[in-house]
Amino acid sequence: MSKNNTGNSPSRRAFMRGAAAAGAGALSVGAAKAQTADPLITEIQPWAQELGDGVDAVRYGLPIEYESDVVRRNVEWLTADNISSINFTPIHALDGTITPQGCAFERHHSGAIDLKKDDYRLMINGLVDTPLVLSYADLERFPRENHVYFCECAANTGMEWAGAQLNGAQFTHGMIHNMEYTGVSLRTLLEEAGLDMAGDLKDKWVFVEGADASSNGRSIPMEKALDDVLVAFKANGEALRKEHGYPVRLVVPGWEGNMWVKWIRRIEVMDGPVESREETSKYTDTLENGVSRKWTWAMDAKSVVTSPSPQAPIKHGKGPLVITGLAWTGRGAITRVDVSKDGGKTWETARLAKPGEKMALTRFYLDTDWDGSEMMLQSRAMDDTGYVQPTKAQLREVRGLNSIYHNNCIQTWLVRSNGEAENVEVS
Amino acid sequence: MSKFLKSAAVIAAISMISGPAMAEKLGLGRVALPEEIAAWDGEIQPNGIGLPIGSGDALVGEEIFADQCAACHGDFAEGIDNWPKLAGGADTLDRDDPLKTVGSYWPHLSTAFDYIKRSMPYGNAGTLSDDEVYAIVAYILYSNDLIEDDYVLSNETFLDVELPNAKGFIVDNRAEAEYAIWSGEPCMEDCKDDAKVTMRAMVLDVTPEEEKPEVVETAAPVTEAAAEVVEEVAVAAFDPALAEAGKKVFKKCKSCHQLGDGAKNRSGPILTAVVGKAAGAVDGFKYSKPMKAAAGDGLIWTAAELDAFLKKPKAYMKGTKMGFSGLKKEEDRVAIIEYLKSFGE
Structure with a gap:
């Protein structure tokens, strides 16, 4: 990795060349050649003269108005209404890895419900020694854990199976968020109810359901339930948002978002899967021969360049350019991300902002010197199982075009010499 | 620092970053009452466990369906607009754009009962009686040409109906089918001769327009006279x-x-x-x-x-x-x- 990094560092000389060529049109570079003094510097500005807002001007802060375009967006034609629907995280405009709750994608099956902590009940029943009812206050008395995990809808990038369709990283890859969760491990709660009754745990399952009308029931094998599943009540340090399951949701690290049951109200230990609507008619992957895969829970390694991208074009002309994006895997940790500028002919290894963490987003950067020519930008993630993110062609060869879910293909952005970018497919 | 203290410090450092130690039971919460469990524990399993006693046929189901379901799913379960189609699609699963319905795709009939009983009608969930659910499920089967209109679906006959795609599913086989071939050191140089754009999203033009940030303005005040008129009508x-x-x-x-x-x-x-x-x-x-x-x-x-x-x-x-x-x-x-x-x- 280090070899590539030094190789790609734009030299001072290259920077100056770029500046000269870009001319006065590009503000950031042109400033070095400015003929007239900048009034933002030479004149006293109102914000430097007058007083700003007092404390408490806003009791709970939202982003400043200049950032009001950094919001969740939906694609109306995708769903019949906006209640059983989904929207998308503005990943093209975010950096780092933690997704602020306020712009983290939403997916509801019967709408985001209003459930008070006082009205919250969690039932644990089925093959347990003592069926329990826990209140929210009870949950807060169990030992807590903190973990950062990504939550990706199985349908993320699903609209791209048949071809390049939506023009923006938000729309192609925005059914994902990454938060730091605080909660109680499901293992702790199951052991509180007692698993002696269940006998051999190897072939046991838990069925989890939410308090909303959809209930969104899902079956989870006991091995996973006892491994790392979390019953979470805080995200990024504060209470979950209503749209993410306030007051309590399930966190199923690395596995498809549909299993992360919101407003979780019941956990039942069972001797088999329920085969509910969400695990048969939906969230199953139909292959070319008409046979469908079920229980495709883990989200495979995937990455996308978030900038430049169609919603985040290059506005500064040639010269130093930060290419950045996100990578993740539901089967462990990201170990490496490669970036191609020529549609996959040659690759350079990007710099990871931090070593990959298990089942969490990893930020990558490629600090480069753009010569202003057209690029076909791609990123390719690898994880600690040795898995390499496949191309669209590779995926289609195995699965055909009708899978809907689990599309983790390499994405291509065509970046033109004017800096604008478009979602394309390449040969 | 003595050796002992050093190792104690190491242990402390480890415990500082580990999860909570598994403790004894804490005795939190309370025992769930049988009637509480009965109220919430309603899932139906593929083997029929959980099915309530009851029955219904497609003739009765047709009327209930028209009242409760057809607004979204259509009179013949064919689906309106983007709402789910519940009937049709036989033999389409291996074609482009397969039509996945209860008849063509769902493996277990229990799933239909489970979901309708719990989550339908949309916006008024959990209000159907067990007999009504049997009748609706019968109507959906009938709409898929899977039973006759006088077939009485009940907790006793339920398992006699096998859905056409019952054997159409395999357990996730990515480990064998994919992981082995998509692993290892990837190509870095000369990975292909050429890369040409073969498809462009802009041709389709289905991406939502970028909205301009909304400027929140207070509504223009209504003239007093107009406000009075509105109020008068409303009060009257x-x-x-x-x-x-x-x-x-x-x-x-x-x-x-x-x-x-x-x-x-x-x-x-x-x-x-x-x-x-x-x-x-x-x-x-x-x-x-x-x-x-x-x-x-x-x-x-x-x-x-x-x-x-x-x-x-x-x-x-x-x-x-x-x-x-x-x-x-x-x-x-x-x-x-x-x-x-x-x-x-």
């Missing part, structure tokens, strides 16, 4: 208690019709200010031919016209797109019209 004609009752009835309409701030056309038009308004006049909604014709003839949605329409939409207007079978009770119709009045503008 409006019964809040009745409107509240209507709000409950409106749940049956909610999946297709929206009201008030931010309302959008869905499979039915926005109903804000519909009372007293000209028919067929909501911008951007594609009305049926007869509705357009009635609008051309000057139909106004007075309370009386709405009452007649809502009683039996298809009798009132043959060919209307509204799939709803109607509100038989006069009190429901009166209440809902009052509720609609509360959304003046």
Whole structure:
């Protein structure tokens, strides 16, 4: 990795060349050649003269108005209404890895419900020694854990199976968020109810359901339930948002978002899967021969360049350019991300902002010197199982075009010499 | 620092970053009562465990379906707009754009009972009786040509019905089919001869337009006289208690019709200010031919016209797109019209 990094560092000389060529049109570079003094510097500005807002001007802060375009967006034609629907995280405009709750994608099956902590009940029943009812206050008395995990809808990038369709990283890859969760491990709660009754745990399952009308029931094998599943009540340090399951949701690290049951109200230990609507008619992957895969829970390694991208074009002309994006895997940790500028002919290894963490987003950067020519930008993630993110062609060869879910293909952005970018497919 | 202290420090450092130690039971919460478990534990398993005692056939189911389901799923379970199609699609799973319905795709009939009983009708979940659910499931089977219309579906006959795609699923085989071939050191140089753009998203042009950030402005004040007139009308004609009752009835309409701030056309038009308004006049909604014709003839949605329409939409207007079978009770119709009045503008 280090070899590539030094190789790609734009030299001072290259920077100056770029500046000269870009001319006065590009503000950031042109400033070095400015003929007239900048009034933002030479004149006293109102914000430097007058007083700003007092404390408490806003009791709970939202982003400043200049950032009001950094919001969740939906694609109306995708769903019949906006209640059983989904929207998308503005990943093209975010950096780092933690997704602020306020712009983290939403997916509801019967709408985001209003459930008070006082009205919250969690039932644990089925093959347990003592069926329990826990209140929210009870949950807060169990030992807590903190973990950062990504939550990706199985349908993320699903609209791209048949071809390049939506023009923006938000729309192609925005059914994902990454938060730091605080909660109680499901293992702790199951052991509180007692698993002696269940006998051999190897072939046991838990069925989890939410308090909303959809209930969104899902079956989870006991091995996973006892491994790392979390019953979470805080995200990024504060209470979950209503749209993410306030007051309590399930966190199923690395596995498809549909299993992360919101407003979780019941956990039942069972001797088999329920085969509910969400695990048969939906969230199953139909292959070319008409046979469908079920229980495709883990989200495979995937990455996308978030900038430049169609919603985040290059506005500064040639010269130093930060290419950045996100990578993740539901089967462990990201170990490496490669970036191609020529549609996959040659690759350079990007710099990871931090070593990959298990089942969490990893930020990558490629600090480069753009010569202003057209690029076909791609990123390719690898994880600690040795898995390499496949191309669209590779995926289609195995699965055909009708899978809907689990599309983790390499994405291509065509970046033109004017800096604008478009979602394309390449040969 | 002694050796002992050093290792103690190491242990402390480890415990500082580990999860909580597994403890004894904490004795938190309380024992769930049998009637509480019965109230929530309702899932139906593929082997029929959990099925309640009851029965119904497609003939009965057809009527219930028309009342409770057809607004979204269509009279013949064929689906309206983007709402799920429940019938059809046989032998399409290995073709482009397969049609996945209860008949063509679902492996277990238990799933249909489980989901309908718990989560349907949309916006009014959990209100169907067990017999009604059996009848609806029978109607869906009938719509898929899987049973005759007089076949009595019950807890006893349920497992006799096998869905066509019952054997159409395999357990996740990515480990064998994919992981082995998509692993190892990837190519870095000369990975292919050429890379050409073969498809562009902009050609399709289905991406939502970038919205300009909304500038929140306070609404322009209504002139005093106008405000008074509005208030007068509202006071004279409006019964809040009745409107509240209507709000409950409106749940049956909610999946297709929206009201008030931010309302959008869905499979039915926005109903804000519909009372007293000209028919067929909501911008951007594609009305049926007869509705357009009635609008051309000057139909106004007075309370009386709405009452007649809502009683039996298809009798009132043959060919209307509204799939709803109607509100038989006069009190429901009166209440809902009052509720609609509360959304003046």
